[in-house]
Amino acid sequence: MGTLARHWPRIAITLAPLVFALLHAVGALPIGFLNRLDAILYDARLRASMPRSMDPRVVIVDIDEKSLAEVGRWPWGRNKLAAMLDELFERQQVALVGFDVVFAEPDESSGLQRLRELAQADLRDAAGFRERVAQLQSSLDYDASFARALQKRPAVLGYYLTSERDARKSGLLPAPVMTRDSLKGRPIAFYSFQGYGSNIPQLAQAAPVAGYFNSITDGDGVVRSIPLLAEYGGAYYESLALAMFRVLAGHPAVEPGFPREHFVGRSYPGLDSVLLKLGSRQAAIPVDDKVAVLVPFRGPGGPMGGSFRYVSASDLIAKRLPAGALKDKIVLVGTTAPGLLDLRVTPVGATYPGVEVHANAVSGLLEGRLLVKPDYAMGYEVVVLMVAGLALAFLLPMLSATVAVLVSSAVMTGLLALNYFLFNTFGLVLPLASALVMAGAAFALNMSYGYFVESRSKRELANLFGTYVPPELVDEMVKDPDSYSMKASNKELTVMFCDMRGFTSMSERMEPTQLQELLNAVFSQLTEIIRANRGTIDKYMGDCVMAFWGAPVETPMHAQLAVKTALQITQAVRAINQEHRAKGIPDIGVGIGLNTGTMCVGDMGSDVRRSYTVIGDAVNLGSRLEGLCKVYGVDIVASESTRQQAREFSWLDLDRVRVKGKQEAVAIFHPLGPSGALDPQAADELRAWGAFLQAYRAQDWEKSELQLVNLQRLGAKKYLYELYAQRVASMRLLPFDPGWDGATQFETK
Structure with a gap:
């Protein structure tokens, strides 16, 4: 207690960062810098733990620059998309196709609508014209062709939700996967939207399963997560990745997974998980308080990123791939062409294809490898802050500067190691910035107090050391005077x-x-x-x-x-x-x-x-x-x-x-x-000298003289060689001495 009483000012000042960090953790005093730092640290952990390997199950069909050059500018006629879909299912035998594009307008590129207008107006009296238009309808109705290609096939269409004011509503939404009644009156903070842009009814009815391809852009402009479920009009819709996963799983029902009340309380505005139920089987997908999941990026994006196989859409339309090359694959259709504006800023790339964001989500769902900020993240943050903060507050004032550095470094290293272990082993994304900054600030304040307030005694110590120690080292010694002593030691x-x-x-x-x-x-x-x-x-x-x-x-x-x-x-x-x-x-x-x-x-x-x-x-x-x-x-x-x-x-x-x-x-x-700095000639000379010494110490005088000649040929005229030449000349007159160790005796100092 006496020690604590002596150091109470330093303990108090060291506790100040802990108080601010706790206020931030519980939301009473949000600190934007800590939120930004947490995002940076998350990105670093993600990049450090990415598998950087290819998922062979998922293939991306890319509407790339090559495809636009060969097929034409986007949007293409849907007869081409129908041909591509037939190629994927019939010749390639894929398991599932998902579209990271929306077909919000009818396709009139065939001219069928204009022919119908002519048949009803200017050419209504032309013999056989109306009948000919009717004959061409099946081949020129590209939407009908695409709808036929979609029917009764495992295909998932994409659409988008929008939260803009007066957002328009176009196309036909799929059926919601969950209603408000299933929430049992709980205030779940879903991402909510006021409008949508979906597919035309003809296509939406042909492929009734669809998922929105919205992602979440954080305040720094980086896409890190996607909402697994989102609210529109009092009902709840699924993302493109979840829709594809449910098709693969046999269309299980979607239900909310509520958190355990003794951990977070009934008022917690989020879900613990999204439950997928099929008969007696059940799977839980963990989600954060916004019912979103962090995208488990596998590695750098794009065709050369190595995470997923990319196939050019033009190669499929032209049937350049061998039959069955994509058998049983899960296919996502999207684009990497810059002109089509589907590139995102992500933690692993500044120009990351949007379609690959969904490919990573599908891959993570298949592997059960999703990252999530759990509902108990706030409690974890408070506990970690209290343990680390109190330990530093009561230990640092009583330690020397060197030991304080070691203890602070150990605490910060422990915080990093624990956080990374939970992240890498269990996929838990837990706050880290507040604890690290608190520990760093506690150390800095403690040392600053010691430097400014206790500097008088240290100056006296410096004067004492300066009497004995060279002045250039006094400043460094004063930083940790307890580690130095004038007592003699070996x-x-x-x-x-x-x-x-x-x-x-x-x-x-x-x-x-x-x-x-x-x-x-x-x-x-x-x-x-x-x-x-x-x-x-x-x-x-x-x-x-x-x-x-x-x-x-x-x-x-x-x-x-x-x-x-x-x-x-x-x-x-x-x-x-x-x-x-x-x-x-x-x-x-x-x-x-x-x-x-x-x-x-x-x-x-x-x-x-x-x-x-x-x-x-x-x-x-x-x-x-x-x-x-x-x-x-x-x-x-x-x-x-x-x-x-x-x-x-x-x-x-x-x-x-x-x-x-x-x-x-x-x-x-x-x-x-x-x-490594020796030139070749010097290196050759050094090797020759080594050979000479070996012969000299073996009393092989002829070989010794030969090696000295070789050294002279290298252009060496050193006094050292002349010295040894004299030694060899005198020693070869003596008989072989088996007890000679090659040493030279010196009697002078």
Whole structure:
């Protein structure tokens, strides 16, 4: 309780986002931003979980650009549609055809109506004309031809509902699938419409099953769902996808599935599901509070999307498909032609064919794979907000910044994981944005309070650390002071000794102030490079810089950063020499030793002066390696342990050595640059050098000399090769030594 009392201001300010999120969840204070974010998160979950595979059961007959070019502009004569329907049912033997188009006007393209008018007026006295018109009627009445093709076949026509004021009513609606009496007086919030555009009676009577092809466009212009049932004139009609599914299922009856009252109460304005009953069998299709379902998109849309097979309508009319190629398939007739304006913005595409929206819905109904926002979504949101919000409010004020980040990240990750699990496993679309934003805001407010209100004590802590730690790391350490201590500890670090060559001879010819200016300018550039790579500068020793990586700030890639720094220093020295030559100043050189190992790091020194430094055997080895740069004619020498942890660089194997104070041989290497950056000639040279070392360490002196000749042929004139040539020349005079391990002994520091 004492801890809670001490942190109550931070607890209170952290609870503020929870209060606003709860008000949003229960509808008392709707926040538009959270609704938009929920839609974005839903789209992301949908895209992440799409099967991206083809449903072989559903085929889309596409009135595409090719069809318009071959058959003519839309609308086509319905004799062509009748021929296409005959092809689908007779020659292709499909199971069902649904139309994502409406036939709202009679087809007069044959000229039959004009012939009838002439027979009744201008040509009524022409001998045989009226009889000839009567003979042609059966072939020129395209609507009758299409109606005959529809009769007694499993075909579902499409139509649309409209909610515009003074919406007109055209065509003949199918019979409703449910009446208001079946709702038992419950206030269900169906999508309601005031008008419709349906098919002409002749076609509607030939194919009495029809479904509306309306979709729901959200506030951001994206189509995510379709109403499974919709209200018009006090009766309830089915969507195109549901109508097709019911035909396939044997025309089951449609009934409302009411939610359990002990979960949501009798006043809940929605259904739990739509029930399909056929005899003793029953299936429940879950729906949201508007009796709609989210479209379970399978993948990207269109003929190349890979979700459904597309067949050009012109290929069917021309009978180009082999007989039975579409046997037992469920066919949807629609269009992807841009000029026919049936493209939609969906979560998976900005120009998505409207017909494929319905194809996805049919596929989802067949698989029982529908996404829905359940009736208990509000209760779920409130519970999640309370659990996560209270946990953060009482935990964050008592945690360090680092742990607070981890806890907040864990809470947000848990919210995401739970939500995605329920989405992917059970098809439940549950609110997520409010919980994520609440958690993020709670963390931000908590940290802001700590930064602004408690910054005074942290500034004092920064001053204390600044006495010991290099200033460039103080800002980062202050963010989480509890994680840092000046107490000595053993850690794996990488140390660098960088010795500048040539300043001793310069000191004999230059004024002290000139030498000082020159040395300071060089060290300033090197210091910037070390700081940019998160290195800690330990000390300056005359013309030598000592630095290390991995402390006090934890740096897992300390070896890589140290090698990168060493290579950048050598590049900087070459640039400095170019400037020196232009001014007539002698060149300077550099020797760098790198070693990775366990070192003692901490605040060390006397009562008068202390520093944050490293000591130990691994540090001494780094100093010894710097001294070997002159021996091998290179500017960087690194140990085997450094090479092992910096594998993204290419390395030249220099030797195995025993330095003063160490009995074990140490492999030493020279970094050549990032892996993959070597030109072909350098790569060939590196391979030849490896072959030489293998022969050298096997005491095969003839092969060693041959490999050195090969290296010379590659154009290499390195001091390193001359060194080994001298070694081979002297060692071949000695007898074979079975105990020799190839190491070179050094007695000087």
